[in-house]
Amino acid sequence: MKSLVRFCRLIVGVVFVFSGFVKLLSPVGTSLILKEYFMAFHLGFLSGTAVPAAIILALAEFLTGVALLLRLHIRQFAWVALILISLFTPLTLYLAIFNPIHDCGCFGEVIHLTNWQTFFKNLVLLPCVIIIFIGREAVSQFRYPVLEWIFLSLFAVMAVAMLVRTMCYEPIQESTAYRVSNEIVASPAAAAGSGYETTFIYEKDGIRETFTIDDLPDSTWTFVDAVTTGPEKVSDASDADFRLEDLSGEDITEEVLSKDKVLLLTVYYPDKYLRRHSVEQIAAMHDRAVAQGMDFVVVSSAAMEDLPDNIPAATADAKLLLTFNRSNGGATYLHNGIIVRKWASAAAHRPGVDFNPGDDAEMEVLNTLNRQRISVELLIFIFMLLSLVKFAVFFGKRE
Numbered sequence: 001m002k003s004l005v006r007f008c009r010l011i012v013g014v015v016f017v018f019s020g021f022v023k024l025l026s027p028v029g030t031s032l033i034l035k036e037y038f039m040a041f042h043l044g045f046l047s048g049t050a051v052p053a054a055i056i057l058a059l060a061e062f063l064t065g066v067a068l069l070l071r072l073h074i075r076q077f078a079w080v081a082l083i084l085i086s087l088f089t090p091l092t093l094y095l096a097i098f099n100p101i102h103d104c105g106c107f108g109e110v111i112h113l114t115n116w117q118t119f120f121k122n123l124v125l126l127p128c129v130i131i132i133f134i135g136r137e138a139v140s141q142f143r144y145p146v147l148e149w150i151f152l153s154l155f156a157v158m159a160v161a162m163l164v165r166t167m168c169y170e171p172i173q174e175s176t177a178y179r180v181s182n183e184i185v186a187s188p189a190a191a192a193g194s195g196y197e198t199t200f201i202y203e204k205d206g207i208r209e210t211f212t213i214d215d216l217p218d219s220t221w222t223f224v225d226a227v228t229t230g231p232e233k234v235s236d237a238s239d240a241d242f243r244l245e246d247l248s249g250e251d252i253t254e255e256v257l258s259k260d261k262v263l264l265l266t267v268y269y270p271d272k273y274l275r276r277h278s279v280e281q282i283a284a285m286h287d288r289a290v291a292q293g294m295d296f297v298v299v300s301s302a303a304m305e306d307l308p309d310n311i312p313a314a315t316a317d318a319k320l321l322l323t324f325n326r327s328n329g330g331a332t333y334l335h336n337g338i339i340v341r342k343w344a345s346a347a348a349h350r351p352g353v354d355f356n357p358g359d360d361a362e363m364e365v366l367n368t369l370n371r372q373r374i375s376v377e378l379l380i381f382i383f384m385l386l387s388l389v390k391f392a393v394f395f396g397k398r399e
Contacts, residue, residue, distance in 0.1 A: 013069030020062025033105030040100035335361035
């Protein structure tokens with residue numbers, strides 16, 4: 001029985017640690033999925049709690065996985081694991097059958113599973129968790145329970161440090177189409193004047209034909225699809241949504257993406273942002289960016305009032321802006337449409353921040369990717385080090 005429990009602890013612990021870890025890398029991304037859950041179950045009034053709920057869920061999964069994997073207070077955390085998997089399994093079965101949302105978000109934005117894949121994954125974990133729960137009393141305990149809490153606290157500090165770094169400074173790692181080094185492709189609509197052409201497919205009496213915008217058929221034909229072709233292929237679905245407009249409604253996407261060095265201040269919730277930051281602070285950021293040889297554009301989901309006339313402003317879809325930079329009021333450095341670096345709102349407003357270090361965008365892309373790689377490797381190293389220290393401290397100290 002002990003060997004079976006040990007095997008199950010390994011399986012469940014690894015899955016929970018990984019699931020919690022990737023959620024900690026992007027708590028705002030997880031909160032978007034939770035909002036979809038709330039809307040699907042007619043709990044829209046809970047949308048305001050999505051970010052705290054995402055953080056709590058990520059911490060719960062990560063620490064439960066650590067506890068199971070390293071045998072820390074396993075009798076208590078076996079209960080937590082059983083509660084979580086007992087909630088997840090019927091929930092994912094409902095999602096698989098009725099498909100109210102397309103991505104459960106169980107592995108954040110790193111791995112995307114279908115609802116049926118997620119359900120079968122939980123179906124495998126459920127008996128493992130039950131075995132752990134039944135055999136929890138047989139697992140050897142340690143003489144000093146307080147040390148177990150100390151080690152769990154150290155892992156919690158590591159998790160909180162990840163959250164602080166991601167939400168207050170810059171992303172540790174991203175998995176969206178708008179991650180550092182990716183080139184943004186303007187939406188077909190935005191690029192319509194740059195060699196792109198949209199044709200429309202209609203059907204009548206089982207026969208499909210293609211028409212242009214200037215030669216659409218009469219009402220006896222049924223619209224089927226619209227196809228945009230051009231010199232470049234849109235590489236990702238989210239790229240197809242990238243469209244910026246000036247305050248008069250004119251498309252400026254290509255104009256912004258063609259700039260050599262431009263800093264975008266993106267605000268998806270203008271009211272919330274302005275409650276924390278003043279127009280003077282935006283102007284100060286603009287002045288710093290210009291002094292560092294960069295263009296500067298404020299892009300918000302709705303026109304921001306009282307902006308000085310010398311600060312270019314644009315609007316874009318709120319969901320696009322939230323995906324583009326997870327921080328409300330975050331800054332993103334673009335070089336000819338390539339994402340060079342991102343800052344969260346708090347970091348972007350620091351007086352001494354250098355948006356254009358070395359005046360070399362290509363080198364800064366490499367530096368940013370290197371920092372992200374080192375950050376992930378450091379987190380993995382800390383996790384492994386704490387695990388090894390735990391085994392060294394507790395070796396031979398079982399009851």
